[in-house]
Every structure is written in structure tokens, then in C-alpha cells.
Amino acid sequence: MTLLEAPSLPTASFTDLLRPGLEATFVAVEPARESWFALWDPDELGGLFEDEQPQSDIETVTVQLQRPRTHGTSSVPVTATKLSIEHAVALLARLPANATVATSVKAWSRVIRFGLDAVARARILPWVSPQGWDTWRLDPLDAEDIAMVDALAASLPATGFCVPSAAGSGRISDPKHAVRSCLDSVADHTVRVAAEQAGISVPVFGEHDRLRVRHLSPWVTDLAAVHCAASSLLLRIHPPVEKPSAAKKSSVESVFGDAPVDEADELYDGRWTVVVELRSQEDPSLVVPVGDLRDLAPEVRNRLGDRVDIDVLVGLRAAVEACPVLLPLLEQVRPSVLKLEEDELDDLLSCLDALTAAGVDLHWPSTLLTPTLKRRLVVHSEFGPQSAMKSTMGIDNLIDVDWEFLLDGVALNESELQLLSDAKRSVVSLRGRWVRVDSTTSTWLRAKPPKMTVIDGLAAALGSPLGDADGDNPAPEVVVDGPLAEMVTRLQTFDRSTEQTEPAKLQATLRGYQRQGLAWLAELTELGLGACLADDMGLGKTIQVLALHEHMSQIDSDVDAAFGPTLIVCPTSLMNNWEREAAKFLPDLTVHRFHGPKRCLDDVGRSDLVITTYGVVRTDHETLSTVDWGLAVADEAQHAKNPQSSTAKSLRKVPARTRIAMTGTPVENHLTELWSIIDWILPGLLGNVERFRRVLAVPIERDGDTKATEKLHQLVEPFLLRRRKTDPGIAPDLPPKTERDVVVPLTPEQITLYRAAVEEALDELAKAKGIKRHGRILSLLTSLKQITNHPAQYLGESGPLGKRSGKLDAVERLVDSAVDNAESTLVFSQYVTMGNMLVEHFTRRGIRASLLHGGLSVNQRQTLVDDFQANKLDVLVLSLKAGGTGLNLTQASNVIHYDRWWNPAVEDQATDRAYRIGQGKPVTVHRLITEGTVEDRVAELLRNKRELSDRVLNSGASWIGNLDDNDLAALVTLDSNCDGDA
């Protein structure tokens, strides 16, 4: 599918134009493509938006709308943004189903999407507007469409259509009329835009400018009369009647309605009968043979429209053109019934597609119990729980697949299949019934079963709607046999409350939910599949994975071939974290770091752990492929969320027996991301990404399709485990505050600045003594802190901000994750300049952030705190020095210390007391530390040396001023391994 260029949007962003609370009212204009939407704020009648300057290419207008008053309603002027149909389609067609916008906006978004759907089905006709302009209308609509229009109209709140109506005072547009007008606008606009983009030049009906075409009114009226007929033609086919016993005769005759039954011979002449019938468009259950029209009651007859006879003739002509065999019908003055020989029936059946294209339906009567031929795939594989752990069978092995044909739910045997294959006619008598043998049947009978792997079979057994046996056709039913079926059952019935006790060597006691996690991971690993562990940050995904590694090493401890080494792939900033936790929880474990210029995999033992980064995988995936990995773990798997990126592609090339993805973001909110992760764990389970988007992602994200949501859930649920901090079994388990160090790398720019500052200072210090020395050291420290915060802070620049600081990158990631999880965050920095930069950076990225600083009055501070507590802010940036007492910030789930003072323990206590962190909900505190810098060293010192920490606690930073040159150099010189890959 070639991707279009998105239609141009006004320069204001999506979030600006569709703030929560803004209402959208449709204003119909002639011709339809000039209609527009008024976007206005019901709480601010007459005023402009509070915080944004109107962008230059968005028009603001004053429009009269009918608004409620204390008694009744009245027409008032409202200042609104004018959204043309073009911009409305661009914005609203892609509105996610869960967007926080007013109901009127959501409802119109659905209307627009429905309009596009109908245009895609070519339900458009040229039309002439009442004033004589060329335009298009959305027609014809079938009964389902009309029901949808009614439902859409019923779901529109009054604000969506409150334009005063000329029909009378106190009246507004009729909602159904408004919906139809909007649909016409979508049709009119789409044709013009499509013509322009396709380079088609048709001045009348095909260009944006208005044209007067009153002389075409008779033609378009004719066109509408024919294409939107009140009733459509239906041809009902009756097979030849067998001579029945006398008792059955009357019931058979009643089937044929008014068809002339002169002689018994004529009835039983072995010919097929085609009866012409009419079906009402507005009520498809009303179907009447045309021969019976005169006998109908007037109210019934009227539901077939006011030109029934003409509709029959027009329909028949289309039918005859599609299928000449029907010509004799048009030779009857009052066409009603046609008799066909068997070969003529063949001709008729060969025209089925043409007839459908002409709008004529063909039916077999239900009274004769129409059989339907169905087929399904029967799938068998030896891959199952027993074979999974043996390395001979993998999930991409082919499996046995066969087609099975069913008539009325019972499988056809060999001789019956042979009868079908040999059939020369279009209909065959099988098991006492007539079965149609059309081109589909012949294709089916000849078709080879598709090639399916274990994973395809697994997906099918889990009810995947993505099965691709015939290209674009819906997936056939699949029946799974053998050990594979056993595996599916085991997957679907696994009890997630099962706990697996942690291996003896693990130096920790796992919490209940972590034991459950271990059991689940072990099950999927033993089944030879894969898993995605998506617990909230802070719940201990790392320890669960380490426990899994140890657990798997123990399983085969008495066999020569152990499970295999484990590869952990993570962002550079987390490598230290993994090493530290592995050292803490599995001290006997041999851990290798595959990173840096001298890396190699030579002495990796079968039960070892290897840690590497996404960057290294990108360059060295070939080397990594030489090891027979047991587990391959992708930490923060959203790093490979873009399936086209080289990171994702390289990651796929590293083979392992089981792949585990770890992520803290709610993947079910970002379906393309979910696809990427699942496709890495179990390649092929979700098919190709285009089809996934068409069949599942777009219906779920934009249309709110619950069936699709359910299908997706069924398919991925066995492989996804996500626990939240707020889950009932978990929250009490968690301590109120979890702290972690986030070690981040410096950017090349920062490294250069850092080194330069250190070099210069050390040079000067070699010559300086006394007070000057003390001062010089302190100013160096200040510079280093600023550099590690952000080069722009050090250099006194105001921007650009992105990608220049490791800390900023880490904060972006943490805050994005928090916002995704609907959590609030506090960010602490000592520097107001840094605070301002952070707030600006967040705001630009669409995150609601504010700065609480010393310059604010008490009231202003309280307002900010109130906003934060009311979840009107995602991030509150605080300057430590601005702290007062008694500010309640219990809504915070995340706290980030962007930079540190020198006595962290004291500062922590102060902040906790001041802001009551952790008293409302469990909080994760992240301390950003730049790797290899003075921050890192000090943090290490504080961790390991008690005496030093006491000194620091008591005297602030002055102790550093007293260090001699060597000690100082040791503290401030940048680590040499910081030149490694990102």
C-alpha cells in the first residue's frame, strides 16, 4: 500500500486545536465542500483562548449559536475557530478512540470516518445543490448505513448541531439532517482532493471552484432515482420440483406464489425457475415477488417506493446486461417468472459477479434448506510440550496442513469430493440436496493447503483473524490436532497464581507476585515459546529475569547440555544496573560485559550471563549469533519498537531458544509497538505489520472496535504479563518509597566540555594555594555540575535542548513512561535555569509541566500545588531552595532528582517531610548520575565509606575544597571507558 502524504494541517498542533472541553458544531454551507466546523469553548463565550496566540492561518470567526439560558435558549454570538472540511477531515479522521475531547468532537469524528468509509465503498453520486452549484452527495446508503446514520445522529449532543434553523425561532438543525449534510461535505471534498492528487482534470464535479450547473439538475435527479431506488431486485432460484405425493403438492405450490401453474406437467418439467422479487431498501426483510404486487396492502406497497414498476424494469435491464440469459424476462409485459434449462442455469451462475456488481441479488429459497459448502484447515504438529525442550524442533518448523470440506457441518468423504471435482454442471445433487459448484468451489478443490509453521498454527489456534491463506480473504477456520493442540490448551489454561519458589542460589526472597512471574516465565520458556514481562517500573522485573536464568540453569544441571547462556540487551544507561543486581542476587554467577573496544565472547560458559547494549547488537549481531543462547532478554524493549529500524532488525538476527522482552510501558496503548515486540518474541504470530494495522490496530485505536480488541487480547494475552503498582495483591507489598540510581552516559559534547574544564582547572590549581584554591575548586565543581546537567546551562544558551545531555534523555524517557501510565512526576533541580529549560522542553513535547520557584507568591505556589494534586499537571519542577513546609504533593508517583547537592540523605529527608512523598501512593525515586564523572564518584564514596559520608553530612561541600591535587584529580577526571558505544 503506498502511503499518501498527509493532508496539510494548520501550523497549530493537534493538541492545541482539540483541547479537552472544546465543542465542535457543524455549519452546513452550499456547496457541501464549503461547510465547516466551529470549534469553541463553552466556558469562555466571546473570549479568545487563554494561553495560545491564534496562529496566522487559522481563522477565528464569530458565529451565532443557539445556547441554553436559565429559561429556554437563545441565539448568541460565539467566537470560534473555523475548521474547514479539509482540516476537519485531516484532524478528526485519525482521532484515537480514547482521546480526551468533548463528545461532540468524538461524534463528528465518527461521522467523518463513516463518511470516508462510504466514499471508499463508492457510495457517492454527482448532484446539483439547490442554488445550482456542482456538488456530490453520499448515496446510496443501504439499510445498515441508514441505521448507522440514525445512531450517529442520536449520539450527537446538542452542542454539535446548535446552529439556529430558519425553520423557526428556538429551533436548531435537525441532527439527522446535519449528519447527512456533513457526509455530503465529506463526499464533495474527498472527490475534489482525490482528483487533484491523482492529476485528474474534470472541471465539472472534479475541481474545487464552484460551477453553476443548473442545467444538469434533470440528469442528477434521474441518476439518483435509479441509483437510490427504494427497492432493489432479487432473483430467487427454485430447483426443479420432483413429483411429490399428493399430500405434499399443496405446500410446494405455495412456495411459488403467484406463478402460473396451469398444468401439472409444467410444474414438474425438470426446469429451474427464476422468480423476480423486490426487496425494500429501508426494510430488507420486506421481499415480495413482483407477481404479487397488486395484492399487497397499500401501506406495505408504499414501503417499496413510489415507482415500483419502473424500478423493476430498470433493475431487470441491469440484470439482463449482466446476464443475457435473462432477456426473456424483459420480453414479458409484466415480467415475473422465467424457466431455465440446466445449461441456461450454468450461464446464469457464471454471471453471478456481474449481477452483484449490477446491484441484483440472487437467492436460493430458505425453505429448501440451502446447504453451504465450507472448508477448514486441519493442522497437525508434533511440536508440543514434550518436544519443546529438545533443540530439534523450533517454532518456525513447518507443520502438516490439510483442507477439509464440510457440507452442513459434516465432512465430505472421498467419493463425494470426487463427485464435486468431476461435476460439469454448476449445480450438483449431493446427499439429497443441490450444491452449487462455482469457480470458488473448483478453486477450493484444486487448492493446495498453505504452508504453515508452528507459529502460524499457534496463531490460528488462538483465533487469530490475521490468517492469510488466500491473500486478502478472511481467515478460514482452523482445527488443531496432536501435541500442538495440547500446547495451546496448556497456554490458555495456565493458572497465573501458580508460584515458583526462587532457586536456592538467589540471594533474596521473592515477593508473592514475583514468584508468580517466575512461574509464568518458566512455563513459557519450557514450552519453547517467548514472553513479554510488562510490570510497572519498580516491581522488580530484573530480579524475576535473573531468577529465571538461574532456574533454567538448574533444570538441565544433570545433563551435558545445559540450557545455554543468557544474553541481556539493554540501554547503555542500564548496564551498570544489571551488573550490580546480578552481583547482588547471584554472586556466583559469571557475568560478562560485551561492550567497549576490546569486547569478545571467547570464554562464555553455558550458564553465564552476558550483558550488552542495543548499539552493540546493531553492529555485532553476527558475532553474537555464533553463541547458542538459551535466553535472549531485551530490557526496555521499546528501544526496538520501530520495526524498520536497524536496531530492531539486528535484534531479530540473534537467535535464542527463548526470547523475553521487558518493558515498563503499557504496550497495549501503542499497537504498532506491541506488534514489534511480539514479532520479536514470536516471529510471525501477528503476521505482517500492514495487515495487522488494517485488521486490528486501526479498528481498535480509531474505531473503538470491541470485537477486534477481544481478538487481539485472545491472541497475545498468553504471552503478556503486566502487574501494576496499584494491583490489589501488590500495593501492600511495596514499600512506600523505592529508590534507584539511574546512571546515564554523557554526550560527546558534554565529554569535550567536561575534559576541557577539568584540564584547565587542574592546571591552574597546580599553581594556586590557599583561599584561591578553595574557591577555584568550588567553581570547577559548579561548572562540572552544569555541564553534566546540560551544555546549554553551562554555556548560557537557551537552546536547542534535545539530544545534548544524557540526563535530559533519561528524564524524557522516565516522564514519557509516567505520562503513559497516567502518573504524576516531580523533578528536583538546584538550578532555576535548568528548571525553566526542563519546563519548556516538556511543554514543547505536549506534556503539562510547570515550575515552582522562589519568585512565586504564596498564592501562586498554592495554585500550582493544587493543579498538581488535581492531575492538571503531569510534571512539577521544583527548585530545592524554594521548598516551604506543608506543601502537599502526595499525587506524585515518581520523583526525579536531576542533580544532587552534597548531602543527599539530608536533602531526601527534607523533601520527603516537606512534600509528604510516599504518603499517598508508592513512589519511585530516580537519582540521575552521569557515568564516570564526579557525581558518580561521590555517589560511590557515599555508598561505600561510612566515615566519609558522615564528614559530608556535617560540612557540606567544603571538604572537597580541602582535597589535595591527587585526590582531587581522582575525583574529577572522567572515566576512560566513557568513550564506548552509546
Added chain:
Amino acid sequence: MGAANGVVWANEWIEAIEDSGSFGEDVLKAGARLARNQSFVDVEVAPGLLSGRITHRGSTYTAQLGVQVLADDQWSAFCEQLLEQPAKAVALILGELPDGCVDVPLVPSAGELYPDCNCGDWNGVCVHATALLYEAARLIESDPFVLTTLRGRGRYELKSAIESARTESDGQRAGGRVSGHPRGEDPGMPAAAAYRRQPEELPTARRLPLDIGEPVALSVPPPVDSGVSVDDVHALVVAASKHAKNLLYLES
């Protein structure tokens, strides 16, 4: 469709003129040549009369062709014939002039034609009037209802006659649902009631089938002078359909 059918009628018209012997061979040839080389302007088609202006050797002349209109009972007979053959009746409803209706000669004989011109040539029929005869053939070829108009009844008159005759004889009474989903005026709704009512839940979208297929072709072709053809409309519909489909599934 109209065009293919028009050729037949145009040829009959020309045959009637050329085989009649009422016009000299030379003047016919000259008229045909003139009609080929020059264009008529301000052509008017009315019941019983065709007129137009043409420039010849530097001067502009107005030629006229009087045509004998058919009597009312002849037209009734014509319609009755059509009504007895549904295939032809529906052809007319859809904008074709069905051929093969015997008994009622639509094409006038030479004696029913009264050519005239203001060029002052008194020697029988002048070259300008003859040219108009061929121009008539050309018009009939692109729209055969030019013929019926000249003979007294235009396309829509005939269409209504056929339609109402069929509907009446069908026993249809007034009051049936009007076909064509007419867009009436907005009936409006009381604002107070609108604000009081509780909106229903938003409906889930219906899913577009993956394979849509080609749109249905227009069954009623546009008039000849509309500036748009069946193929034009079809191309627009196909383009719009593809565009809408892509827009629905575009990445955000």
C-alpha cells in the same frame, strides 16, 4: 449508449434525405461539404423547427428547417408500442431512443421537411439549408432525442409519459416512499428539546471489507453538452474511493 444508438438514427435521417430524390445530388454534396468544413452557430432545436447560422464565402446566413410534427395520436401509439415491450420502455427511461418501433415513423420523409434560408437563393433548396440537413444528422447522432424534439416531443416529455403510464397501469397509488433520497429542507428541531435529551452511546464503526472491488458504472449517462462523460465520473469515483481508503488506514 446514446451515442451508439444515435448513429442508427442519424443514418436513417440521411437515407431519408438522400434516397428521396427531392433534393438534387449536387446541392446535397455541396451542403454536406459545407457542413463538414464550417460550423453552425446559435443552433436552436425546437418542436417543428431547427435553425442555425453559418458563414459562407464571407457572409453569414440564417438557415431554417421546418419539420412536420407528429400528431398526438401518433405519439400515443408510439408510447403504447414501447409500453408493450418493457425492454424498449426502460431503454427510453434510461436515456436511449429505442429503434425498431414500427407503425410510427420517427424519421420524417423528405416531404415533411421545409428547408429555408435568408440567403436569397431562389433556385430550390440552397446550399446553406442543405448543410443544415446534415447538421441535423450530426446532432441526432450525439443525441437522438433531437429527432423526437423536432417531431414534437422532447426526451423528458416522453420519459414522463412512459413512466406515469406504467405506474398508473400498475395500480400504484400515491404515497409510496419517494425514491432517490431527496434532500429536503432542514426541518429543524426545538433547541430546548435537543439540549434536554441525553445523547446515546457512540456507535462502533462498521468495518470496511478488505476487497471492495470496482464501483458500479453509472446507468444514466450525462447529457451530451454537460461537459462531463461517464468515464469522467467513473474516474472521479475510483480516485475518491482509493483516497478515502488510504486516509482511513494512514499512520498517524
